[in-house]
Amino acid sequence: xxxxxxLEDVGTPSSTTPIGNTxxxxxxxxxxxxxIPPLMYVVESKMGESLLLGRGISGRxxxxxxxxxxxxxxxxFFEQLHQKTxxxxxxxxxxxxxxxxxxxxxxxxxxxxxxxxxxxxxxRVLNQEGTNWEIRAKDFVGTYQxxxxxxPDTAIASGSTIAFFLRNAFSHHLPKQVYIFTACGxxxxxxxxxxxxxxxxxELIPVFSQCMFEVSQKGNLPGLPLTDLPVTNSGSITTKxxxxxxxxxxxxxxxxxxxxxxxxxxxxxxxxxxxxWEMQVLKMDPKKEDWKAWTVDVREEKFKKKVFDLNxxxxxYFNVLWK
Numbered sequence: 573x574x575x576x577x578x579l580e581d582v583g584t585p586s587s588t589t590p591i592g593n594t595x596x597x598x599x600x601x602x603x604x605x606x607x608i609p610p611l612m613y614v615v616e617s618k619m620g621e622s623l624l625l626g627r628g629i630s631g632r633x634x635x636x637x638x639x640x641x642x643x644x645x646x647x648x649f650f651e652q653l654h655q656k657t658x659x660x661x662x663x664x665x666x667x668x669x670x671x672x673x674x675x676x677x678x679x680x681x682x683x684x685x686x687x688x689x690x691x692x693x694x695x696r697v698l699n700q701e702g703t704n705w706e707i708r709a710k711d712f713v714g715t716y717q718x719x720x721x722x723x724p725d726t727a728i729a730s731g732s733t734i735a736f737f738l739r740n741a742f743s744h745h746l747p748k749q750v751y752i753f754t755a756c757g758x759x760x761x762x763x764x765x766x767x768x769x770x771x772x773x774x775e776l777i778p779v780f781s782q783c784m785f786e787v788s789q790k791g792n793l794p795g796l797p798l799t800d801l802p803v804t805n806s807g808s809i810t811t812k813x814x815x816x817x818x819x820x821x822x823x824x825x826x827x828x829x830x831x832x833x834x835x836x837x838x839x840x841x842x843x844x845x846x847x848x849w850e851m852q853v854l855k856m857d858p859k860k861e862d863w864k865a866w867t868v869d870v871r872e873e874k875f876k877k878k879v880f881d882l883n884x885x886x887x888x889y890f891n892v893l894w895k
Contacts, residue, residue, distance in 0.1 A: 690714025731761025
């Protein structure tokens with residue numbers, strides 16, 4: 573097994589926000605791997621930590637956390653971007669919490685004009701083998717234009733959705749560079765996206781929040797392939813301090829830090845049920861969990877019935893909740 577790398581080993585702190593609550597790590601030529609963009613950034617912040625440690629958080633609170641991270645990213649990178657011809661592309665629905673429109677609106681000229689934005693709806697379906705996702709085109713509203721494309725996405729695992737979009741979009745207009753912003757993103761996903769940019773000689777600049785994840789080769793729950801993003805995976809790269817926090821928080825397991833983002837925002841009950849199931853699969857100790865930090869009160873008796881309906885085995889495993 574290769575030695576675990578930390579941001580302190582591969583990165584250089586490069587900038588902070590005016591009040592110092594967020595800083596950027598610059599990572600160049602990671603592992604001298606030609607399949608990885610030569611320049612990447614990791615934005616380290618308290619909110620980024622809270623998002624990745626807050627597996628029980630859902631609904632409006634999680635949405636607001638993601639929106640706050642988007643604002644922090646915009647503050648750090650606005651100097652690089654404000655003189656460029658920028659266009660944002662939102663791949664719905666996963667990207668909408670990370671919309672940069674609000675974040676950019678605090679600084680001229682975007683306090684007067686809107687950041688040009690295209691909206692893309694793609695359909696992701698599981699292949700027949702149940703091993704990967706296939707992307708099918710749906711709808712696009714907007715115009716392919718601009719030298720600098722900004723593509724925010726809350727979570728990037730395989731990278732197949734953005735790669736599919738770029739492959740088709742580049743045939744309509746070729747920008748000079750593409751920025752990818754993500755609150756929870758994987759190196760494997762960026763590698764797939766980078767291949768599309770390399771073919772067209774378009775510069776790709778990925779911006780991660782808190783950690784560059786390694787995707788688990790096998791999902792923790794049945795029917796969810798290649799989507800788990802645990803800090804504890806040997807190829808995930810973050811700071812030593814945050815790794816220790818995540819290791820303690822998830823009891824040394826490969827618990828995904830975010831679960832299904834769409835489900836966490838739109839269906840907190842189902843998301844919480846799936847989170848409990850994942851904890852049981854990984855044999856996490858319920859007595860070590862801070863249940864008060866969860867958005868959904870899973871300790872309510874009526875929630876116990878929902879747990880039983882999903883998987884009766886979970887009721888015995890989490891019986892400490894209802895004693």
